[in-house]
């Protein structure tokens with residue numbers, strides 16, 4: 085057993101990894117381009133880690149008390165775990181060095197793919213907008229400690245006088261989120277390898293102990309989610325794993341963190357396993373009841389790591405007291421890692437004093453944790469002034485006119501059930517066939533075309549006032565024309581305008597709708613080096629003027645083929661923004677839906693006959709607990725229908741969803757009642773289509789045939805194979821041909837070549 089070492093009074097489960105000015109993104113992208121050496125990249129990363137440690141101390145965390153989490157990652161924490169444990173898929177075996185480890189270049193290749201070797205699949209991290217890489221595990225995976233990077237990072241900090249707390253993904257989360265490798269026999273489940281994997285965790289913990297680590301944080305968010313596995317099995321595995329790790333002779337104290345929800349029946353299991361501390365998410369989950377927690381330390385996650393609102397410190401302290409009453413030693417913590425929120429409010433003064441005073445980004449949240457820690461150790465009186473100013477700010481937020489607008493409220497009250505019904509699909513289908521005369525296997529794209537450096541430069545110059553409105557407009561129009569011409573040359577059936585004028589599919593609308601604010605530098609990691617800048621939905625939503633009509637009708641004026649209008653759906657606008665936490669999400673979604681509904685009417689009046697309302701985030705907001713999913717699907721589907729059901733029968737409504745696993749939400753997708761739904765399907769090789777067929781789905785579907793997440797150009801033959809596979813499940817007249825997603829992050833060379841192949845394959849299969 086390890087010696088008892090006090091858990092720090094305040095901590096955070098993790099800190100943003102990309103750097104205040106996205107230093108890591110820039111460095112790793114330069115490394116990929118060959119403009120930075122491996123050593124230079126390592127140096128940039130080490131400097132970033134050093135700066136973060138100093139900042140966290142300045143914000144109130146302790147230098148040597150293990151309160152600073154060490155959760156750095158070059159790309160993704162699941163990939164880090166995979167390469168650390170030797171779980172490299174066979175197709176990348178040649179990347180492994182003598183000790184089984186991979187270089188940074190090899191690590192990047194596993195993440196991004198190379199030639200015919202597909203990268204690891206990428207999917208959403210629980211119900212967040214972060215994407216992780218899915219490890220591939222089979223009977224052949226030879227688990228072994230294959231990287232000392234985590235230990236070296238601990239030692240790097242130690243050399244500068246810090247005792248940090250290494251953060252690693254737990255074995256249950258790692259295996260339950262993995263998928264069977266290509267070599268695995270059918271029916272194989274990665275969790276079968278649990279014992280072998282835990283042996284490597286044992287070695288790792290011993291190595292951490294030897295390096296001088298006092299606490300190690302093991303993240304097990306999988307314990308808060310309802311996954312496919314039987315819950316009793318999950319509990320039994322948790323008991324076995326943590327009993328085994330706790331029984332180790334020489335090890336650091338163990339802190340098992342369970343962000344993203346409530347542990348429920350897994351809490352007693354962990355509490356009885358012998359681990360020293362448990363992290364509870366008390367923002368999403370309630371304070372547990374009826375359990376004796378004496379002898380364990382609870383890191384009470386009372387500061388929301390997943391949203392940007394200032395913490396109600398009184399409520400937070402009350403929760404902490406309630407946990408204390410269960411007999412536990414209590415520390416103040418965040419509910420999740422802070423990598424879900426931007427670095428700092430510094431530099432965001434343009435948001436205005438009111439809004440600023442309601443917000444807390446990562447650094448401000450660290451400050452809140454320190455305040456709570458002081459209250460814990462010295463009593464609430466020691467922080468009385470902060471408590472008072474927090475109360476005043478929260479009261480001002482509740483009383484602000486923008487958070488409660490009579491016009492928006494009454495429009496919503498007037499909505500009736502008829503407003504969410506579009507009428508029979510068969511009538512629509514006939515009206516649309518008559519209007520558009522599209523061939524079988526109609527070809528289209530998901531909306532965006534490459535955002536070239538020129539486009540980005542023009543937008544930046546325009547934002548700074550260096551480019552006039554007219555000059556910007558001209559540049560965007562020229563780009564739209566280029567994109568339309570290209571699609572005509574390629575012979576696509578339904579065209580798009582390319583979204584050149586959109587910085588981001590949510591932010592673009594956020595900037596044009598009332599009730600939103602946009603940050604200057606509020607970046608959060610989406611996947612790898614990709615970051616997004618979520619808008620802040622703080623007030624009641626309304627649409628002061630049409631948002632897309634000008635661009636779409638210009639694009640339509642350039643071609644006789646149908647031009648697809650392109651909107652972002654209410655659920656996605658919510659999911660990819662930081663959303664107000666002072667009313668049910670469904671109410672906020674319906675406010676957005678009404679604004680979109682008016683936009684659709686305006687597009688129809690401008691002659692646009694096909695309108696796509698993207699809902700890529702529908703699934704990611706799906707609650708992790710089955711019991712909560714029904715209610716979510718009800719309001720989310722209804723708000724999509726509220727947005728789209730005003731469309732005429734001969735207007736073809738498309739939707740786009742960015743994933744392929746929709747087993748559990750297939751009814752909801754059906755319920756959206758879109759005429760055409762495009763989904764991601766290339767990496768998973770159309771895996772989902774048989775289920776869609778068996779469900780009796782009668783409308784049209786466009787399974788993606790080109791994985792746009794990597795620069796790889798798919799061959800005509802590959803696409804032909806995918807289309808042939810698709811046709812085995814879905815009749816040709818219901819089938820569309822499109823890429824997996826928008827092309828915004830791709831270059832023109834790949835785009836043109838891939839779309840040419842897509843057209844050739846379509847002709848071959850037609």
Ligand code: GLN
Pocket residue numbers: 530531532583589650698700740741742825826827828
């Ligand atoms: N229309 C958007 C685009 O093409 C859809 C992107 C998405 O689904 N994430 O960029």
Ligand code: ZN
Pocket residue numbers: 530700740741742743824825826
């Ligand atoms: Zn998509």
